[in-house]
Amino acid sequence: MTEFARVGALAASFDLPISSHLFPEMSLQLLSHVPTAHSLEYMDWFAPLYEGKIELADGVARIPDAPGWGMSLDRDAVSRYAL
Numbered sequence: 001m002t003e004f005a006r007v008g009a010l011a012a013s014f015d016l017p018i019s020s021h022l023f024p025e026m027s028l029q030l031l032s033h034v035p036t037a038h039s040l041e042y043m044d045w046f047a048p049l050y051e052g053k054i055e056l057a058d059g060v061a062r063i064p065d066a067p068g069w070g071m072s073l074d075r076d077a078v079s080r081y082a083l
Contacts, residue, residue: 001030008034024061025050025071032063049077 008030011018017038020027024042031037040061047053051072055062064070 004030005033008037012036024054026069028054028061028063029069049073049081 008018012035015036017036018031018034019037019039020031020041022041022043023046024040024044025046028040031040042054042056042061044054051074052064052066054064054071066072
């Protein structure tokens with residue numbers, strides 16, 4: 001999280017766009033704090049591990065207003081997929 005914030009601040013200081021790579025459930029909150037955020041890479045590969053889903057409307061992701069990451073893990077699902 002700290003490194004993402006540092007890179008985001010550096011990119012913003014040069015007016016460079018920044019996007020995410022994988023884990024959109026985590027990246028969404030981070031990108032919301034970077035003024036030059038360009039896009040959220042959305043792959044729903046890990047969506048079954050979360051209780052809620054990222055809400056998409058017209059190609060835009062809604063930033064959750066719940067505390068922390070805004071998304072809670074589904075403990076039963078995590079147990080099912082655990083090795």
